[in-house]
Amino acid sequence: MSPAFRLSPAFRHAPRGGRGWPGRAAAALAGGAAALVGLPLVVGEYGLGLLTEMLAFAVFAMSLDLLLGFAGLSSLGHAAFFGLGGYTVGLLARHGGFESVAGLGVAVLAAVLVAAVFAPLVLRASGAYFLMLTLALGQLLYGMAWLWRPVTGGDDGLSGIPRPQLPFWGGLLYDDRAFYYFALAVAGLAAASMVWVVRSSFGLALRGIRDNEARMTSLGYHGWLYKYAVYVLAAGYAALGGALYAYYFGYISPHHLGWALSGEAMVMVILGGAGTLWGPVLGAVLVILLRYEVSSYTERWLTVLGLVFVLVVLFAPQGVAGMLRRFSTRLGPLGRAGLQAQQAGSEAAVVAAPLRPPLQAAPGRKRAGW
């Protein structure tokens, strides 16, 4: 491995949050897990569909956060990989007769390969230009799915995608509840591995590059290589989300490759809080709930959704995650735990602190990735 990936001593001692934090995080995690396991037993068929969609989108939103929050790369074409994952499993089943659950792996592989080709193109730019390059390439796939009707079904998309077959249980996943638990396991593994990635020396270096690439370069880190790696990685996770989605609903269309969905995922990440992995999960849940629940009360649900976005920007610019964090720092004795959580949220800042000169542009400007 190149020296760029060598673990620098400064990073080995990166603080992992304070004493009060792991306990509360564990409690929240346990509560969340219990809810995820228990809810399908009480909600009906409709609720089960919502939950499964949330799982797929949570994985997708988390993968986008690897780019937005942890690498400072604002992609507006991430849905290309979500859709690619969905189309891969759909095409495998519909045209190849391949219905094994290994299709998930093939989907990830396909997205990783495409991302490996896209990455050198999009990484020529940063900030607003990066946004448009990713948008352009995403729309290219969208146009391709639209055009290649004999294979992709054109704008009708691919429908009737069968659920995957498990090695020993065969068609067990044809049952919606069984599929939900399968999706939960896959999403859980994906989430755990993403947490591991962002906490690894790789993830820390990535955040360092986001905050100050010049400094990281002078420390011997190859910034481009890290961004390349995270772009490819995020594509793989996005494809996993897309494949789960396509398996559950049995349907994938060009819409799932297009920039509108990329924008929606971006909204999930920002709404929940970029730079934390649980923020995007929360964002995915909130956006899907808003979309389906508000629409059952009022026809004007799009207005409600839009107003929520505006209010979040005005009053909770760090997303829901930032709001909760601020709230917890105000809670007296628990306040310290909150502060430490804040540090855990941006460990890179802690790491970079001794290196940072006292005078520097406001971090908010740098963070935006211009």
Place this chain on the structure above:
Amino acid sequence: MDVLGSLLIGVSYGWVLFLVAVGLSVIFGLMGFVNLASGSFYILGAYVAISVARATGSFAAALAAGGAATAVLGVAMEKAFLKRLHGKLLEQVLLTLGIAYVVQDMARWLWGAQPMALPPPPGLDGSVTVAGLTLPAYRLALVAVGTVLGCAAWALLERTRLGAYVRAGVDDLETLKSLGVNTSAVFTAVFALGAFLSGLGGALGAVVTGVAPGMDFEMLILALVVVVFGGLGSVAGAIAGSLVLGVVDSLVKELWPQAALFVVYGLMALVLVVRPQGLLGRSFR
């Protein structure tokens, strides 16, 4: 239809695209504010123009109202949000996408989901025969108006004091302020102008493209393509990008309709690979 006819359709469509894209390009490229509500300005301008035309019967009043309505919305957005979101790309995306959702939904509520069109003004609803060719009069007028507006926008930004302030403010805001220029007023003026042109584009375009909810995002994506083609922050680039996109789009639609999307995005990807800053864009900073 013959090639010349579809060329005219392409060029006139290109000028409509220019009116939407120039605001996006200048505000995005020079002021660093990504406005995903540009397409919403387009449909808002179109709807307001249609309503005013029905009420007053005057095409000129309709155009003025369409442009004015979006200019007001643009100034309100700038005053309320732009300053506090300076340099925060993600917040800008979320905010302007939220506004775009609200505008689309309100438009659907007020004007319904059915496509509507603005009738062309009397005198331009027929066709003209030039040198043996029969061409739609409104399209020709659109080309003329677009050319005038395009040149005016270019001259304003590249040849006037206001334009010089804008370009200077982008490079060094503090210095410009210390020279006694009211930078806040300059940026408000540019934002208002960009919004006005998008709204006017909607009003002018509503005759040929019609308008329906969903068209806002269609126009936004096309405007983004134009910006990619032409380069950010350049009026000349926006003109070139719009005309190329308009002509390519109408020619491909003529020859191979299904491939229009793919060709447009493919061309965009090609431009990006060969010349990432766009045809006439300012170089990477």
